[in-house]
Amino acid sequence: MKTFIGIDLGSTTTKAVVIDEARNVLGRGITNSRSNYDTAAAVAKQEALVAARFFLFRKELSQRGVLGQNLEAFLTQLERDFRLEQYLEQLADLEGVCRRNVETAKFGDAAKGVASALETLFKLLKDEAPELFAPGARRKSDFFRDIAGAQYLAQGERVAKDAGVRYDQLLNVFDRSIIEVENRVYGASIKPHLLAALERTYRTLPQTGGQKERISAPIQAILDTGLEETYVVGTGYGRARLPFSKEHIRSEILCHGLGAHVMYPNTATVLDIGGQDTKAIQVDPKGIVESFQMNDRCAAGCGRYLGYIADEMNMGLHELGPLAMKATKTVRINSTCTVFAGAELRDRLALGEKREDIMAGLHRAIILRAMSILARSGGIRNEFTFTGGVAKNEAAVKSLTQLVRENYGEMTLNINPDSIYTGALGGATFAWRAVMEEGKMIEHREAA
Amino acid sequence: MNVKPVQKVVQKEDAMWLQKEMINQNYHEVASAHAAGRKVSATFVPGNLNELLMCFDFARRLPETDALQNGMRKKSGKMIMDAERDGHSEDVCTYVKADLGMMLQGDLGPTGEPMPKPDVLLLSYTGCFTFMKWFELVRQKYDCETVMLHVPYQGDGKINPAMRRYVVNQLKEKVIPTLERVSGVKFDIDRLREYMKESVKAEEDLVRVLQTAKRRPSPIDGYFGAVYYIGPMFTAFRGTPEATRYYSVLRNEVEERMHAGKGPVTPDGDHPGEKYRLVVEGPPNWTSFREFWKMFYDEGAVVVASTYSKVGGVYDFGFRHDPDHPLESLAEYCLGCYTNLNFPQRIDMICRYMDEYQADGLLINSIKSCNSFSAGQLLILREVEKRTGKPAAFIESDLVDPRYFSAANIKNRLESYFQMIKQKRGVKNEAVAA
Numbered sequence: 001m002k003t004f005i006g007i008d009l010g011s012t013t014t015k016a017v018v019i020d021e022a023r024n025v026l027g028r029g030i031t032n033s034r035s036n037y038d039t040a041a042a043v044a045k046q047e048a049l050v051a052a053r054f055f056l057f058r059k060e061l062s063q064r065g066v067l068g069q070n071l072e073a074f075l076t077q078l079e080r081d082f083r084l085e086q087y088l089e090q091l092a093d094l095e096g097v098c099r100r101n102v103e104t105a106k107f108g109d110a111a112k113g114v115a116s117a118l119e120t121l122f123k124l125l126k127d128e129a130p131e132l133f134a135p136g137a138r139r140k141s142d143f144f145r146d147i148a149g150a151q152y153l154a155q156g157e158r159v160a161k162d163a164g165v166r167y168d169q170l171l172n173v174f175d176r177s178i179i180e181v182e183n184r185v186y187g188a189s190i191k192p193h194l195l196a197a198l199e200r201t202y203r204t205l206p207q208t209g210g211q212k213e214r215i216s217a218p219i220q221a222i223l224d225t226g227l228e229e230t231y232v233v234g235t236g237y238g239r240a241r242l243p244f245s246k247e248h249i250r251s252e253i254l255c256h257g258l259g260a261h262v263m264y265p266n267t268a269t270v271l272d273i274g275g276q277d278t279k280a281i282q283v284d285p286k287g288i289v290e291s292f293q294m295n296d297r298c299a300a301g302c303g304r305y306l307g308y309i310a311d312e313m314n315m316g317l318h319e320l321g322p323l324a325m326k327a328t329k330t331v332r333i334n335s336t337c338t339v340f341a342g343a344e345l346r347d348r349l350a351l352g353e354k355r356e357d358i359m360a361g362l363h364r365a366i367i368l369r370a371m372s373i374l375a376r377s378g379g380i381r382n383e384f385t386f387t388g389g390v391a392k393n394e395a396a397v398k399s400l401t402q403l404v405r406e407n408y409g410e411m412t413l414n415i416n417p418d419s420i421y422t423g424a425l426g427g428a429t430f431a432w433r434a435v436m437e438e439g440k441m442i443e444h445r446e447a448a
Numbered sequence: 449m450n451v452k453p454v455q456k457v458v459q460k461e462d463a464m465w466l467q468k469e470m471i472n473q474n475y476h477e478v479a480s481a482h483a484a485g486r487k488v489s490a491t492f493v494p495g496n497l498n499e500l501l502m503c504f505d506f507a508r509r510l511p512e513t514d515a516l517q518n519g520m521r522k523k524s525g526k527m528i529m530d531a532e533r534d535g536h537s538e539d540v541c542t543y544v545k546a547d548l549g550m551m552l553q554g555d556l557g558p559t560g561e562p563m564p565k566p567d568v569l570l571l572s573y574t575g576c577f578t579f580m581k582w583f584e585l586v587r588q589k590y591d592c593e594t595v596m597l598h599v600p601y602q603g604d605g606k607i608n609p610a611m612r613r614y615v616v617n618q619l620k621e622k623v624i625p626t627l628e629r630v631s632g633v634k635f636d637i638d639r640l641r642e643y644m645k646e647s648v649k650a651e652e653d654l655v656r657v658l659q660t661a662k663r664r665p666s667p668i669d670g671y672f673g674a675v676y677y678i679g680p681m682f683t684a685f686r687g688t689p690e691a692t693r694y695y696s697v698l699r700n701e702v703e704e705r706m707h708a709g710k711g712p713v714t715p716d717g718d719h720p721g722e723k724y725r726l727v728v729e730g731p732p733n734w735t736s737f738r739e740f741w742k743m744f745y746d747e748g749a750v751v752v753a754s755t756y757s758k759v760g761g762v763y764d765f766g767f768r769h770d771p772d773h774p775l776e777s778l779a780e781y782c783l784g785c786y787t788n789l790n791f792p793q794r795i796d797m798i799c800r801y802m803d804e805y806q807a808d809g810l811l812i813n814s815i816k817s818c819n820s821f822s823a824g825q826l827l828i829l830r831e832v833e834k835r836t837g838k839p840a841a842f843i844e845s846d847l848v849d850p851r852y853f854s855a856a857n858i859k860n861r862l863e864s865y866f867q868m869i870k871q872k873r874g875v876k877n878e879a880v881a882a
Contacts, residue, residue: 237860251864254871288875289868291839294861376826376842 002230003052004435006259006427007041008252009033009238012275012303012389014040016048017424018227023262023432027051028421032143037238039183046187049227053194054079060218066211074215077135077204081197083142084133088126089189090144090181095122097177105176107169117163117170124155145182149174191223231431231442235423237276245443250430252423253281253292259426260385261287264414268381271370271400272422273390275303278370280377293377301369303389305338309362312342313355320359324395327360334365341365360395367399371407380404383412387422391415459717463698467679470694471517472559474508474684479561481507487631490566490586493760495574495599495782499643499687499769500623504631508684509566511582515546517558519734519848527553528849541578542817542849544585551589568630570623571596575787576820595626599782605793607783615779641771643687648768653695654681655763660706661752662805665722667705669712670805671751672741675732682760714745723748724866727801729755729794729828730813730821735850743859747866751811753801755794758786762797791824795831802836808869810840811862816852839872841865 003026008015014037016029029047033040058075061067067074095118102115128151131137139147152174160167198216202209234242235255242248260270261283270281278301282290295301310317331353333344341362348358374380384404390396397415404411416422434440481488489506491497493513501508518524527549528542534552536545550556550563557563569583573596580596587594597618600611624635657677661670668674677698685691705711711719715738726744728751733740744751761767761781770777782788789797798810810832814822829840843861846852 237856251860251867253864254867286875288871289864290872291833291841292864292868293842294857378830 001225001227002435003049003227004230004428004431005045005048005232006255006424006429006431007045007232007234007236007242008255008421008423008427009037009041009234009236009241010274010423011237011277012307013420014044014236014238015421015424016041016044017421017428018045018048018052019425019428019432021432021436023429025425025428026055027053028418028424030142030420032145033238034145034179034182036183037241039185041234041238041242042185042187045229045232046185046190050082050190050194052227053190053222056222057219060222061215064214064218066214066218067208070205070208074201074205074208078194078197078201080133080135081200081204082194084129084200085193085197086186086189087129087133087144087147089186089193090184091122091125091129091148093184094148094177094181097180098122098173101173101176105169105173110165110169113163113165114169114173117159117165118173120163121152121155121159121170124159125151128155145178149178194219194223229442231435231440233427233431233434235427243444247434247440247443248431250427252277253279253294254289255423255426255430256387257281257283257289257292257426258287258429259422259424260387260414262425262429263416263419263422264383264385266383266412267385267414269374269377269379269384271374271380271384271386272388273301273303273366273370273386273396274388275307278302278373280370280374282378282381291377293373295369295373301366305341305366306362306390306393308338308342309345309359312345313359321363321393321395323356324359324363325398326356327354327395329357329360330364331357331361333358333361360399363393363395364399364403366390367396367403370400371403380408380411383414385414385416387416387419389420391419459713459715461698461701461713463694463701464676466694466697467676470680470685470690471683475557475559475561478507478509478564479557482564487567488564489568489570489627490583491570492572492574492576492579493682494576494787495572495785496682496686496760497570497572497597497623497778497782498684499640499647499774500619500778501570501627502643502687503635503639504627504633506568506627506631509563510683511547511586512543513679513683514550514558514563515543515848516734518546518550519850520737521558522735522850523558524549524735524848525850539817539819541582541819542847544578544582546848547582548585548589551586565590566592568592568627569594570627572599572782573597574599574782574785575601575789578818578820593626593630595623597623597782599788602783602788602790602793605790607780611783612776612779615782616775619775619778637774640774644769644771644774644777646689646692647687648771650681650686650691650695651763651768653692653699654678657695657699657702658753658757658764660702661750663706664725664806665709665711665719666725666750666752666805667702667710667712669714669719669741669744669751670757671726671728671732671754672714672737672744673712674751674754674757678757678760712745712750714741716742716745719745719750721748722750724809724869725750725752725805725807727751727753727798727805727807727810728813729798729810729825731756731759731815731818731847732813733845733853734848735846736853736855739855740845740853740858743862747863749862749866752805752807755786755798758797761785762789787821791828795828795835798828798832799835802832802838807838808873809838809865810836811865812840812842814842814844816844816846817849818847839865839868841868 002021003018006017013030014033018026020026027048029044031040031043098118107114156170157167160170233248233250235250235252239249256272260267272279278295281292284290310320331348486507489501490509524546528545530549530552531545555563571583628635660667680691680694711722762784812825812829814825833840843858
C-alpha cells in the first residue's frame with residue numbers, strides 16, 4: 001500500500017510519521033538523534049513503519065472480530081514482546097562488540113578477567129530483559145542506549161566486584177561499544193522479530209492459543225504486503241542529510257504550521273518549543289504560514305535549558321515538570337541565560353528556597369521568553385496550539401496558560417499528546433500533497 | 449594520485465574590478481597624503497559632503513568603509529576584540545570598535561598601508577547618534593580639529609525651508625571657514641559647482657542601474673550587488689571624473705545584461721534563475737558577505753531593492769545635486785538621506801519598492817550592535833506586511849563582528865522564508881485559477 005512519510009530530524013530526537021492515502025496516521029516513530037542523522041532518520045522511519053504494522057494488525061483483527069474484547073491486551077502484549085525481541089538482538093550485538101573491544105583495549109593481564117566479567121554481566125542482562133518489558137514495567141527511556149546503559153551500570157558494579165576486575169574497565173568497554181551498536185539499523189530483522197514475538201505472546205497469553213490460526217493469518221498477510229514509501233519529506237536541522245532531492249525538504253516552520261493545522265484545523269497561532277529552537281508561527285485557516293519568529297543567537301528558554309537544569313539538579317528531564325507542579329509559590333528567576341539560570345538556581349537553593357518553588361520559577365522564565373517571541377510574531381490568536389517536546393511538561397503548560405490569560409484573555413489552548421510529532425506530521429502531509437495533489441514522484445539526491 | 453584542488457575563480461563584473469582599483473588607489477592617496485603635502489579629512493557616509501571636501505584638496509578617509517573593508521578582509525574580528533580589551537563594551541557599534549581596534553593595531557588600513565592622522569573630522573550628523581561619540585573618541589585619540597554639521601531629523605516627514613536654511617548657515621558660518629583654515633585653501637563655489645556637475649551624471653547612471661531591477665529577471669542584485677555599485681557614490685569619489693566613468697561603464701554593463709535577459713552576476717557566476725524577488729532593509733553582514741549572499745542565490749532569491757543601498761543618499765525619488773544652488777543642494781542631500789528619514793517615510797519607501805519592483809516580500813536584517821536603527825524595525829515589518837499583504841521575515845546578524853553571524857540559524861530562517869513565499873504564492877495561484 002502507498003504511504004507518505006514525514007521525518008523531523010531534530011537536535012535531540014528524530015521523529016517520523018507515516019500516513020496513508022486517506023491521510024490517516026498509520027504510525028509514529030521516535031529515536032534519539034545520536035549525532036548521526038542518517039541512522040536516526042532510518043531508525044525513526046522504521047519505528048514508524050513498525051507502528052504502522054501494528055495499526056494495520058489492529059484494524060484487520062478488529063474488522064474480523066478476532067479476539068473481541070481481548071484485542072487491545074493481545075496487541076499490547078505483542079508490542080512488548082516485539083520490543084523485547086528487538087532489545088535482545090541489540091544486546092547480543094552489544095555483547096559481541098564489547099568482547100571484540102576487550103581484545104583491543106590494552107587491558108594487559110586484566111583482559112581475561114574483564115572478558116569473563118562481561119560474559120556474566122551479559123547473561124544477567126539477558127535474564128533481566130523480559131522484566132524490563134513486562135506489563136507495568138517503567139522505563140526512563142525507550143532508547144536502547146539508555147535502557148541497556150542503565151542496566152549495564154546497575155549490574156556492572158557488582159559483577160566487577162565479584163569478578164575482581166575494575167569497574168571503570170567495564171564502563172570503558174561499554175563506552176567504546178555503544179556508539180557502534182546504536183548506529184546500526186537492524187532493518188531486516190523487523191519481520192522475524194514480529195513473528196518471534198507472536199510466538200512469545202501465544203505463550204504468555206495461553207488463552208489465545210486456540211485462535212492462533214485466525215490471528216496469525218491476517219498478521220502474516222499484512223507482513224507480506226509491502227508498505228510502499230511513496231514519498232518522503234524531511235524537515236528539521238538534519239534535513240539536508242536525507243537521501244532525497246531538495247524537493248523533499250521543507251523547513252520545519254512550514255511543517256510545524258501545517259502539522260498543527262492538521263491536528264487542530266482552527267489553529268491560528270503555533271508555539272513550538274524544541275531542543276534548541278523556540279518558534280512562534282502564525283498560520284492562515286488553511287495551515288499556510290503567514291509569519292514566524294524564532295529565538296536568535298541564544299537558545300536560552302528552549303528544551304535544552306530544562307535539560308541543563310535537570311542535570312544541575314541531578315534529576316531526570318521528565319521529573320522537572322511534576323516537581324514544579326508541587327510549588328506553593330513561584331520564585332522569580334530573571335536570567336535568560338541558561339548558565340546564569342543555573343547560578344541563580346544554586347543561589348536560591350542556598351537562600352533556603354524550596355526546590356519545587358524554584359522549578360516553578362524556571363518554567364515561568366522559559367515561557368516568558370516564548371511570550372516575547374510570540375509577541376514579535378504578531379501575538380497570540382485563537383486557537384493557540386502548543387507543540388514540541390516542552391509541551392509535554394505540565395509545569396510549562398501551566399505557566400503558559402496563565403500568561404496567555406493575563407496577556408491575551410481566554411483562548412482555546414490545544415496540546416496534543418503526540419505534539420512532539422507535529423513537524424513530522426506536517427512533513428507527511430506535504431508528502432501526501434506532493435503526490436496526491438501535485439503528481440510528484442520520489443527524487444533521489446544527486447551524488448555529491 | 450593527489451589532485452590539487454582547483455582554486456575557484458570568483459566572478460566579478462568589469463565595473464567591480466574597476467571599483468576595486470579605485471578603492472585601492474584612494475587608500476594609497478590617503479596613505480601618501482601627508483608626504484605629498486595634502487591634508488586628510490575623515491567623514492561619515494550618510495549625507496557626506498564629498499564635493500565640498502574636494503574643494504579644499506583633502507585626501508578623504510571614511511571610517512565606516514574602513515571598518516567594512518576590514519570586515520570583508522576578515523580583519524575586523526581581532527580589531528573588535530582589541531577595542532573591547534581597551535574598555536569598549538560588547539554593545540558598542542562594531543564599526544566603531546573595528547575603527548578603534550585598527551588604531552590600536554598601529555593604524556594600518558585595509559590594504560596594509562598606514563592610515564595617517566586626519567587633520568579634520570567632519571561630522572555631518574544625519575540620524576545616527578553613535579557618530580558623535582565615535583568622533584569624540586577619534587578626536588581624543590588624534591587630538592585633531594572637529595567640525596560638526598547638525599542636520600535636523602525629518603520628524604514631520606518633510607524638509608521645510610527653515611531646516612534647509614539652518615544647514616546652509618552652518619555650512620557658511622562654521623563648516624566652510626573651518627575647512628579653509630585647516631586646509632589653507634580658499635573656498636571657491638565655482639569649483640563646487642563643477643564637481644556637482646560630475647555628481648549629477650554619476651547619480652543619473654546609478655539610478656538607472658538600480659532601477660533595472662524592476663525588470664524580470666532583474667539583471668542586478670539590488671542589495672549584494674548594489675552595495676558595490678554605491679561604493680564610489682557614497683565615498684570619496686562622488687564628483688570626480690573617475691566616478692562618472694565608473695557609473696557609465698557600470699550602466700552599459702548592466703543594460704547589456706538586461707537586454708540579454710540575464711540575471712545578476714554572483715561570485716559563482718550567473719544567477720541560477722530568479723524565483724523570489726525581495727526588498728531588504730538593513731545593512732548586510734560584511735564578515736560573511738559571500739556566504740550570506742550564497743544563501744540567497746542558491747535558493748533563487750534576488751534582492752530587487754534595498755534601503756541600505758540608499759544609506760548615503762536617496763536619489764530614486766528625484767533628488768540630484770544642483771550646481772545652480774550648490775549649498776542648498778548639499779543641505780537637501782544631507783536632510784534627505786535614508787538615516788535621516790522618520791519611520792513613516794521609511795515605511796512608505798519600502799512599500800513603494802515592494803510595489804514598483806514587484807517584490808514577493810520584505811526581509812529585515814537587523815544589526816545586533818546598531819542601537820540607532822534596529823529599534824523600530826519590527827514595527828516597520830508589521831506595517832509593511834499589513835499594507836502590502838506580502839510576507840516579511842526578520843533575521844539578525846552584525847556588521848563586522850564575525851561572532852554574531854550564525855550561519856546555520858540564518859540559513860534556516862531564510863529557507864523557511866523562501867518556502868513560505870512559495871507556499872503563499874501557490875495558494876494565490878489556486879485562488880486565481882478557481
